[in-house]
Amino acid sequence: MGSDEKRGLQTEDIGFAVLVVLISLAAAYLLAPYFGAVLWGVVAAIMFQPLTAQLAERMDGRRNLAASIVLFGLIALFVVPTILLGISIVNEATVLYQKITSGQIDFGRIVQQVQGALPSSVRRLVSEYGLNDFEEIRRQFGSSITSGLQTVAGRVLSVGQGALSFVAALGVMLYLSYFLLRDGDRYGEMVRTSLPLHADTRDSLIQNFLLVVRATMRGTVVVAVVQGLLGGILFSALGIEGAVIWGVLMGFFSLLPAVGTGIIWVPVAIYLFAAGNMMHAGIVVFCGVFIIGMVDNVLRPILVGRDTRLPDFVVLIATLSGLELFGLNGFIIGPVIAALFIAVWNQHRDRRKAKTEVAEGSPVPVQTEAGAAKAAEEAVAHPS
Incomplete structure (x- = not known):
């Protein structure tokens, strides 16, 4: 009788879990x-x-x-x-x-x-x-x-x-x-x-999510806006056609670490040089290298912090894929998915390491839910 009740309870739990998944998918579709x-x-x-x-x-x-x-x-x-x-x-x-x-x-x-x-x-x-x-x-x-x-x-x-x-x-x-x-x-x-996760895993993933969103907005959007604004002002001051469009494109390409704003201002500088306008070409090159280009090197570490940054190649691939799949929203979704992917596999590695240490007889510190929450709060307060 007890085994029947246990089996029935397990069936009900599975049924409820399936219901939760289906309702969640329906809400996402809605x-x-x-x-x-x-x-x-x-x-x-x-x-x-x-x-x-x-x-x-x-x-x-x-x-x-x-x-x-x-x-x-x-x-x-x-x-x-x-x-x-x-x-x-x-x-x-x-x-x-x-x-x-x-x-x-x-x-x-x-x-x-x-x-x-x-x-x-x-x-x-x-x-x-x-x-x-x-x-x-x-x-x-x-x-x-x-x-x-x-x-x-x-x-x-x-x-x-x-x-x-x-x-x-x-x-x-x-x-x-x-x-x-x-x-x-x-x-x-x-x-x-x-969230149906262990406390330490749950809090770690949540903090990773929050840190990446804030880092993306502070270190990517702010840098893109500043670089695009400076590029638009530069082109407008030099009388170049479509200054607003070129400024927006520079801001967009600044989202891509391996490309950057140079994909816009370098061809413009080459054209000005070929047209014989040496002064304007020199101004574009100087501002592109020492003003627009340095914004990324100066602002991004201040706004983001080096410890919270993803590798550049990960950001590039995640951003391009996110833009391809989700449009403009993808420049946030892509890096967030990439960061959570890395965080989940880091958690998996740490768990395997902990199990190995237990099997070998090494003492493993036990972290309570309160301790995990406190660690997560400290990670937000002092991300770097």
């Missing part, structure tokens, strides 16, 4: 249309909930007011500038597209100027590989740029046509951000205690 909005709402809460808690403490515990102040600050600092930037990109993309189609911007002539400025030995090498067919270059390169601008305009137009969906997604993000800013610590504790 949230899929607003996945990006939910993601950015969670990211905003992770980044600014500690600030909200400090502000509420100084306001005698008025968490509603504190969350409202932080939320309005986020709208003013991030949401509004992003919308204005999108409008500027559309305007510049339209102007560039019109100049390319009308022939005012001739890529064949640009390539010919660059080739004319090359040494004779390099020109012979270019000729041997058949790269002196300027009409073909103009057609291929111009077609690529034109299709790219059409894609940008088409995406923005689709956003405009789906304005209701965009407004709904923005509303979901801000609404979720408000409640997570106000009650994020309570919801976080609910999630933490609900």
Whole structure:
């Protein structure tokens, strides 16, 4: 009789576990249309909930007011500038597209100027590989740029046509951000205690998740914004067409460790040099190397800390794969998945090591749940 009850209890437990998985998958499917909005709402809460808690403490515990102040600050600092930037990109993309189609911007002539400025030995090498067919270059390169601008305009137009969906997604993000800013610590504790993991493993993975999200936002987004802003200002000051678009592209490519902003400013400097504008070419090279390029070396270690950084090759692969799979959201999702992958396998290695030490008779320290929680808190307070 006891064995039957035990078997029935096990069957019920398995059934409940299956139910939990199915309901969780159904909830994820339900949230899929607003996945990006939910993601950015969670990211905003992770980044600014500690600030909200400090502000509420100084306001005698008025968490509603504190969350409202932080939320309005986020709208003013991030949401509004992003919308204005999108409008500027559309305007510049339209102007560039019109100049390319009308022939005012001739890529064949640009390539010919660059080739004319090359040494004779390099020109012979270019000729041997058949790269002196300027009409073909103009057609291929111009077609690529034109299709790219059409894609940008088409995406923005689709956003405009789906304005209701965009407004709904923005509303979901801000609404979720408000409640997570106000009650994020309570919801976080609910999630933490609900995870079916050992205390030390659970707390370690949660801290890895939080550290990577904060490191990605501080050390990647801030650096990208600063580098893109400096690049856009530089190109605008030099009178280069499409300064806003080039600045945005520099910010985007700064997300990729092995590529960086040089993929934009180096060709521009080469063109200015070939066109005989030595001063502007020198300014672009100087600013690209010693100002824009140094931002990454100076800001990233300060904002992130060397101990929390993933290897550059992991960041590159995870970011590219994340962007390919999840779009713009992927530059957060990719590194987070990579970091959790490394953390899980580190936990697996530590557990195997501990079992080996137990089998060999070595004393293994036992960590209680309270001790694990304290260690996790210290890891957040002193990540480096």
